[in-house]
Amino acid sequence: MSTSSDRPENRTRFVADPESSETMAWLLNADKVLTKGMGGTLAEQADLSGIKRVLDIASGPGGWALEVAREHPEIDVTGIDISDSMIRFAKALVTSRGYNNVRFLVMDATQPLQFEDASFDLVNARTLFGVLAPRDWPRLLAECKRILRPGGIIRLTEPEAPLSTSPALNALWEMAIKSFVVSKRSFSRDGRHLGVTLALKPLLREAGFEHVSHQGHVLDISSATEDAEGYRVNFRYAINLVKPFYLKLGLTTEEEFEPLYNQMLAEMLAEDFSGYWMYVTVRGEKPQE
């Protein structure tokens, strides 16, 4: 979640203001619904016996890292984020909960990571699409490989746009996809989707990871599900918080955006609202040396 201003335009800036408390509330909520939708924090890891040191990259307010720490007191968890505000907030969450196996550090994921070689058993990152430009990924993955022990695991989770019966939600996601193209963050060759999920396996293989595999998660965001409110909360925050980014890119105006936002809220409340949101987790292992 970079806020750095000494970087070239469009380099690593987060699409919402990382200093804003609303962004923190959104990300805390988003972590919760995503973790549940994915079946847990480390759902695809059948055996956690070799996992003692875990790193979460671009941890934001720390939702995923805190949840791993709570579930697994035997695992030491480290979260890093470039935003000093996010890290200060995450540290306060740790203090308030009394956990003693999780720490948070300010660190820029686009620069060399300040960890020794082979420091971690597992490196996790979710929704980096909002943080990194395509050109930032190879260097980060090389760093991840360096700080993982031989046989260590990297897991990356990224989304594509949801499919839904809400015309307003669909229109707002089209705007999101366009914003990524315009700001040169998109992996898509035709600008029709985010494209990041399709890039993950090639990126991991190019970085030298082996046993690269994937797992899809189809999150049901429909009104009829018990998690419907969680997704409504997520979009209620998210769409509003990325509005300044869209306005800055000239993709919309206040006059156009507000009715669309209200329409989305209304359509998502309707009993017949249906939607699926796809996430993909791609996992790889550092070769045994």
Add this chain to the structure above:
Amino acid sequence: MGASSWRELLGRIIADPQEKQRVVNELGVNPITLIRWVKGEVVPRDENLRRLLEVLPAQREALAQLLMEAFPTLVVPSGQDTPEEATRVPAEFYSRVLNIYVATPPERRFWSVSDLTIQLALGQLDPNYLGMAFVIAQCMPPAGATHKIRSLRQNAGRGTPPWNAYLEQEPLLLGAESLAGYAVTVGHLVVQQSRAEQTHVPARWVEWEESAVACPIFLGGRIAGCVVVSSTQPGYFLPFRQRLIEKYAELLTLACRTEEFYALEDIELKLMPSPEVQKAYFVHYRQRVSDLMQEASRRQSPITIAQAERIVWEDLETELSGLAVSHY
């Protein structure tokens, strides 16, 4: 007679099959493991010993003493299983909630301030997911012939399992029959430490709830509503947790507009129908909000989600007020 060892005490506790199952569930261990601990065949890891203290709050003091005798190196956190700093609301939280208060337009303020505050409170009050519901019950506007406040609307809340994560999905009107209603009427925090406790305080216990606190949201002697916190654990609301709830209730004053705080004499709560009866009325609550917003938009006079929700709550209160006494 007191137990002479922690194993003996644990053995007595799990002699009750229901309690044994609860301990097993909350610790996340195999029942056989529990029995092997009692028999001395296996020594639990330190973290499991500390977790035992958390899941057995009623026996905590005796168990902690026996554990410290058996495991001199075991760190048993002071202050009721919670580090000192976890008994206070961090300054960073005040700063964050204040930031959201100043940065959010008035029409979004209740939702934004209350959502962040509830997330922070729930994380601090139930860090190990023993089971908690944290809801806000806000005063409905004065209505009826007497133009008094007749009920509180449960319109924001979150939970940890077994409760749903998002309690806005379960809207409800609370009246004089509820702990929340009582707290608002008397104007101070009230606590019920267990179902067995004999008190004159009204309470309509809900599923999973074994102890509860209600704390008014006050500003200058006027009341906007109430925080209601329920736990699956009897005796969970130790004094430091009650103080924390008071602090979070203070933070929630920022969620409410000045005109939403009412003098005590304006509050004359009625009896509201049971949640089962109300459920039939609230089943289409969200659809009604959606319809109002879409209709207003078609008429070219759009309304916000907060405005639509307020209208639907008021309609539902009117519909339910007529039923209240006969269905109590």
